[in-house]
Amino acid sequence: MCFFKNGLLLVPTVVLSACGATLPQMISDKVLPLDTLVTSIGCEFRNAVWYEIDVKGYSWLSDWQGQYTVTLKGNETGGLKATSTIPATLAKGSSVAVGVGGGATTTANRTAVMKFNLDFADVKGPCQPEQLNEIHPFLQGKIGFGEWLNRAIEGALADDYIRSNPEKYVASIGHTFEFSLDLNANASPAFTIVPSPATLVTPTGTVDRLDDNIVDVSLAKPATKDTSKTVLKPEKVAEKKQKLAELNAAEKTAATDDRLLKTDPDLVKAQSLQTRIEALTAPGSRSDETSRAQIEAERNENRVALQRLVTVKEELRNAQASRGDSAIAIRQIESDPANYRVVRSKSATPPSENLNIQNTQLQLTLERLINNTRITGF
Known part of the structure; x- marks a missing residue:
């Protein structure tokens, strides 16, 4: 050619x-x-x-x-x-x-x-x-x-x-x-x-x-020649668009929270403290009175950071759940034949x-x- x-x-x-x-x-x-x-x-x-x-x-x-x-x-x-x-x-x-x-x-x-x-x-x-x-x-x-x-x-x-x-x-x-x-x-x-x-x-x-x-x-x-293509119904297009927006927002939130848990100094310290608290208060723990008193003092001293840690983790779990729900909803919209319609139009033919x-x-x-x-x- x-x-x-x-x-x-x-x-x-x-x-x-x-x-x-x-x-x-x-x-x-x-x-x-x-x-x-x-x-x-x-x-x-x-x-x-x-x-x-x-x-x-x-x-x-x-x-x-x-x-x-x-x-x-x-x-x-x-x-x-x-x-x-x-x-x-x-x-x-x-x-x-x-x-x-x-x-x-x-x-x-x-x-x-x-x-x-x-x-x-x-x-x-x-x-x-x-x-x-x-x-x-x-x-x-x-x-x-x-x-x-x-x-x-x-x-x-x-x-x-x-x-x-x-x-x-x-x-x-x-x-x-x-x-x-x-x-x-x-x-x-x-x-x-x-x-x-x-x-x-x-x-x-x-x-x-x-x-x-x-x-x-x-x-x-x-x-011109007649052409046809299958497209989502208008209401399903709007629904999919909404789910995509929810998915994107959830992914953004999850990414932000995950980064904070890994890089924020207060949250990193709070996670370490939370791990020690859970170990000392677990059933069967052999911690003594001195250790428990010391960990309680640290808990009081870092109460704000520990509360923030709980909030960030909860927000991360909700974002991950929302992301999964949105992805499932989008797949269901795209896979259901009832959500589609046939659009017919005319297009120019080559010489x-x-x-x-x-x-x-x-x-x-x-x-x-x-x-x-x-x-x-x-």
């Missing part, structure tokens, strides 16, 4: 019919990697969408979705005067080498099929010229997304009824583009995207048609699950030869 900087996702359904040796990563007038071509196509597509929303002001398109399928069908016929090898990269790290030269004619076949999704809300701006140059300095030309999209929308809005509420009446727009990738070994840029059936010809005769390619574009308004897009893509596939813009509506 590959992510391109223009925000388009390459779905891992690429079908390759041939692979060759790995090429070094480089920018050259003899090599055009597939991801470079795809990035250029994606940039042109994004620019077309941005223009209609931000420049033409068709805000009703801002939450639309798009999907386009790029089919690269290589049927290379070589006829360059100079002997050379033109590698056409199919995927990052793999390639097919197209041999040409000597007046001989060679042919190679390959197919790459890729699907791309685009949420129009993700289009924040156009590809800048410097970004286009970064894609590949030897690549020029365009498929014509912008011109087509503008004509398609203007054609639909020419109908006053549709123009009154395009968000409601325009469901999808689709088109099939055919284009070729031409190579001119004696010119810069060397690679030119040419809409079919146009042909690039130069006096030197050094232009070679490398690919016969197709882009099926489907644009549609967002679709790949949008039925308007799927149906438009199917139309384009079945009627590819018609190559006609289709606008469907309710």
Whole structure:
């Protein structure tokens, strides 16, 4: 799976019919990697969408979705005067080498099929010229997304009824583009995207048609799907919240009291004294009168601390009991099916699950030869 900087996702359904040796990563007038071509196509597509929303002001398109399928069908016929090898990269790290030269004619076949999704809300701006140059300095030309999209929308809005509420009446727009990738070994840029059936010809005769390619574009308004989830009933949510508050308070109190019993000097001394008192006053104790008198004097001297010790220990026991009761109550609330209800709602579907897009893509596939813009509506 590959992510391109223009925000388009390459779905891992690429079908390759041939692979060759790995090429070094480089920018050259003899090599055009597939991801470079795809990035250029994606940039042109994004620019077309941005223009209609931000420049033409068709805000009703801002939450639309798009999907386009790029089919690269290589049927290379070589006829360059100079002997050379033109590698056409199919995927990052793999390639097919197209041999040409000597007046001989060679042919190679390959197919790459890729699907791309685009949420129009993700289009924040156009590809800048410097970004286009970064894609590949030897690549020029365009498929014509912008011109087509503008004509398609203007054609639909020419109908006053549709123009009154395009968000409601325009469901999808689709088109099939055919284009070729031409190579001119004696010119810069060397690679030119040419809409079919146009042909690039130069006096030197050094232009070679490398690919016969197709882009099926489907644009549609967002679709939603029904979703459901099980949640606690409102009254049980409030009850659980109350029990959680009681649990947290009990834990805080227990932690504070436990710390005091371990670190407070007066309470530590009182606990030691209490232990001695309990030992001397226990049944069967062999303490003498002197020992009992001494311990009684210490008891009187530390009466306040001993009373505080009793209070802290009682508070700790109550907090621990409350903590346990709250935890049990929360588990009972969460485990009782009667405390739950089903909430149904609608959520946006991704472009790949949008039925308007799927149906438009199917139309384009079945009627590819018609190559006609289709606008469907309710």
